[in-house]
Amino acid sequence: MKIAVFSACVYDQEFLEKYNTNHQLVFFEQALNFDNVALTKAFDAVCLFVNDRADEKVLSALVENGVKLILLRCAGFNNVDLEAAAKLGIKILRVPAYSPEAVAEHAMAMILTLNRKTHKAYNRVRDGNFSLASLMGFNLNHAKVALIGTGNIGKALYKILKGFGCSILAYDPYPDDTLRAEGLVYASLKEVLCDAEIVSLHCPLTDQSFHVINEQTLKYFKKGAMLINTSRGALINTADVINSLKSGQLGYLGLDVYEQESALFFHDLSEKVIQDDLIARLISFPNVLITSHQGFFTREAMQQIAEITFSNADAFANGKPMPNEIKP
Incomplete structure (x- = not known):
């Protein structure tokens, strides 16, 4: 799959590239919002972190752009409108626990x-x-x-x-x-x-x-x-x-x-x-x-985030069960 990775810092790119399971990754430093959602055209999925915004307007634009999947590389999902995602048919997968x-x-x-x-x-x-x-x-x-x-x-x-x-x-x-x-x-x-x-x-x-x-x-x-x-x-x-x-x-x-x-x-x-x-x-x-949201920031956690993110992507791409899917 072609995946747009938002809020991507140097360390995100390092670990995601290291544990990539043969997906095409494009990294964007900025957080996803309605002003830059046009960047997601021609992508199958977006990979988001805690400060990316996926409200109803953004989700609608994602679907129009062809995005079918949101991969959250975090446990929390308060930045995603789950009900709107369900109505639009876009899947949400998260990392429920990482160190x-x-x-x-x-x-x-x-x-x-x-x-x-x-x-x-x-x-x-x-x-x-x-x-x-x-x-x-x-x-x-x-x-x-x-x-x-x-x-x-x-x-x-x-x-x-x-x-x-x-x-x-x-x-x-x-x-x-x-x-x-x-x-x-x-x-x-x-x-x-x-x-x-x-x-x-x-x-x-x-x-x-x-x-x-x-x-x-x-x-x-x-x-x-x-x-x-x-x-x-x-x-x-x-x-x-x-x-x-x-x-x-x-x-x-x-x-x-x-x-x-x-x-x-x-x-x-x-x-x-x-x-x-x-x-x-x-x-x-x-x-x-x-401190600047660094509680999660260990080598072990970054590895687990990357591995689980790609296992989620693989499950979606291959039509396999998705235990980390979030529904309303």
């Missing part, structure tokens, strides 16, 4: 960095400043952690947190019986937030989870608690979180995702004026750590 440990380990790295302030200590020592002032953290052993979502990534982080001796509660509309058998206690969202020193988000973005962290739920947080988001930016109402940081209700914030990240993440904007006032404000806080 969940990679994202869980990144979440843990953010927790450790914010807590023990190793990023600040590193910069201080390079400047010849060996003071410990303002670098005090807290023990993770016996610390209370709230896991919001216990899918593959939440489950992986649960195992890591257990190793640190944390006390863990979870909220998930679909509790995992295996984790329950291991001793994980599930409770309501309010109950898990109220007493947690660390809250980590690991749920998909749906109509129900949109802005699950907002002005009201932030009031449930223990004063000075830490919030980590390595899932989807729109799980958090950014303006409400900024207000909570300003008041001191929220003590730390770690973001690997951001609600308006498509205009920022994966790009070098170091010589430009950032027009997004919310992220500029977040960057100014000393107790905020932001």
Whole structure:
């Protein structure tokens, strides 16, 4: 098949070419949207990532251009209008899991960095400043952690947190019986937030989870608690979180995702004026750590993404069962 790969960085091209199963690939650096959908003419499929847009207008144009398949090289699919795709007859295949440990380990790295302030200590020592002032953290052993979502990534982080001796509660509309058998206690969202020193988000973005962290739920947080988001930016109402940081209700914030990240993440904007006032404000806080959607970014994850993407493409091309197909 002839596949148009959008949001393609150098590392995407490296791994996709390495594990290609004899498909014709054309790489585009820009994210797919209605303004550039004309690029997809004469392609059989498009390969998309988290910031590519596949709403009804784009999907209709894709079908007019002859595209029959969307290959998502990610687990999330909130950027695709599934109902419109079904009506138009375009198939959607995703990578349901790619090294969940990679994202869980990144979440843990953010927790450790914010807590023990190793990023600040590193910069201080390079400047010849060996003071410990303002670098005090807290023990993770016996610390209370709230896991919001216990899918593959939440489950992986649960195992890591257990190793640190944390006390863990979870909220998930679909509790995992295996984790329950291991001793994980599930409770309501309010109950898990109220007493947690660390809250980590690991749920998909749906109509129900949109802005699950907002002005009201932030009031449930223990004063000075830490919030980590390595899932989807729109799980958090950014303006409400900024207000909570300003008041001191929220003590730390770690973001690997951001609600308006498509205009920022994966790009070098170091010589430009950032027009997004919310992220500029977040960057100014000393107790905020932001990374650019790199939680997934390990060799193992990139290999799995490429391999599963091409197994999806092969299944479609050869008329075989497609276990990774997404339907409304």
